[in-house]
Amino acid sequence: MNLTAENHRVPLSDGNSIPLLGLGTYADPQKTPKGSCLESVKIAIDTGYRHIDGAFVYYNEHEVGQAIREKIAEGRIKREDIFYCGKLWNTCHPPELVRPTLEKTLKILQLDYVDLYIIELPMAFKPGDAIYPKDENGKIIYHETDLCATWEAMEACKDAGLAKSIGVSNFNRRQLEMILNKPGLKYKPVSNQVECHPYFTQPKLLEFCRQHDILIVGYSPLGTSRDETWVNVSSPPLLEDPVLNAIGKKYNKTAAQVALRFSIQRGVVVIPKSFNPQRIRENFQIFDFSLTEKEMKEIEALNKNVRYVELLMSAMFGENA
Numbered sequence: 479m480n481l482t483a484e485n486h487r488v489p490l491s492d493g494n495s496i497p498l499l500g501l502g503t504y505a506d507p508q509k510t511p512k513g514s515c516l517e518s519v520k521i522a523i524d525t526g527y528r529h530i531d532g533a534f535v536y537y538n539e540h541e542v543g544q545a546i547r548e549k550i551a552e553g554r555i556k557r558e559d560i561f562y563c564g565k566l567w568n569t570c571h572p573p574e575l576v577r578p579t580l581e582k583t584l585k586i587l588q589l590d591y592v593d594l595y596i597i598e599l600p601m602a603f604k605p606g607d608a609i610y611p612k613d614e615n616g617k618i619i620y621h622e623t624d625l626c627a628t629w630e631a632m633e634a635c636k637d638a639g640l641a642k643s644i645g646v647s648n649f650n651r652r653q654l655e656m657i658l659n660k661p662g663l664k665y666k667p668v669s670n671q672v673e674c675h676p677y678f679t680q681p682k683l684l685e686f687c688r689q690h691d692i693l694i695v696g697y698s699p700l701g702t703s704r705d706e707t708w709v710n711v712s713s714p715p716l717l718e719d720p721v722l723n724a725i726g727k728k729y730n731k732t733a734a735q736v737a738l739r740f741s742i743q744r745g746v747v748v749i750p751k752s753f754n755p756q757r758i759r760e761n762f763q764i765f766d767f768s769l770t771e772k773e774m775k776e777i778e779a780l781n782k783n784v785r786y787v788e789l790l791m792s793a794m795f796g797e798n799a
């Protein structure tokens with residue numbers, strides 16, 4: 479596959495396509511100055527990024543939408559050049575809430591459709607205004623919903639043209655199988671967004687998804703922001719890894735560029751987050767070199783099978799792998 483800065487789209491099983499590199503946009507809203515996301519998405523688009531990953535719960539979707547619309551108005555891009563992925567939050571799983579939730583997202587973005595809409599997590603929370611509904615003991619209040627019914631409502635969003643493609647996130651094999659084996663399934667999930675990087679390479683899930691034509695979108699591809707409130711920081715920083723740095727030295731690239739290149743060479747979509755202009759550009763410079771088979775194997779061997787996003791996953795939801 480010839481991946482270039484200008485064209486690094488890969489096909490999705492429903493006939494659409496997705497750029498292998500996207501900009502992640504999650505940043506702690508308490509610590510991030512307003513407008514940072516807007517500026518970063520604009521810089522990313524000017525740099526050549528055509529894929530933006532966002533979510534209602536990142537509280538900056540309005541800035542993402544504004545950046546896209548400004549760049550369209552400037553004539554730099556057309557709407558169809560951009561691939562935007564939005565996410566259905568846990569409190570919105572009941573089927574009757576799915577379409578109104580997506581419509582709310584579209585209103586925030588001020589766009590007519592998203593390119594990909596995904597179920598953010600396979601667990602449902604009690605519907606309502608609280609994003610993390612909790613009982614008097616501070617425990618999350620879960621909600622019983624049928625994931626298959628939620629999926630049918632996602633299918634209806636695709637049929638209505640509100641989402642060009644539909645997928646999932648943080649689904650394990652069993653949860654994927656539940657959807658794939660659903661009687662009357664109309665559309666398969668085109669993608670599964672999960673943590674994926676050299677320290678957590680997800681070989682089994684990757685193979686399962688390959689067999690079912692489900693693309694893996696790797697989040698935290700640089701090893702996260704190491705925010706102790708939701709990241710397991712006892713695992714060493716990915717970007718300090720000696721192997722990634724040594725390989726980078728050979729190509730005059732950084733460990734971040736090597737980590738991203740490794741993932742896209744495995745066919746894993748990457749969505750590194752940066753709100754720093756220099757690093758936004760750095761993360762895009764991954765199409766002018768390639769890793770040898772030996773280097774790919776060396777990096778694969780770094781897998782520790784330990785997630786950084788373990789705290790969020792296991793403390794709140796129970797082990798999800």
Ligand code: NAP
Pocket residue numbers: 501502503504505531532598647648671672696697698699700701702703704717732734735749750751752753754757758760761787
């Ligand atoms: P990440 O992309 O692995 O890492 C982001 C951190 O790395 C930020 O602190 C960023 O800081 C820094 N950084 C970026 N480029 C760098 C470079 N070239 N060199 C050194 N440091 C660099 O982590 P992430 O934000 O956890 O994951 C990426 C995206 O995936 C998120 O933004 C979000 O869109 C998505 N995500 C989805 C889920 C889900 O459940 N579906 C979960 C987690 C994340 P600066 O901004 O200062 O550059």
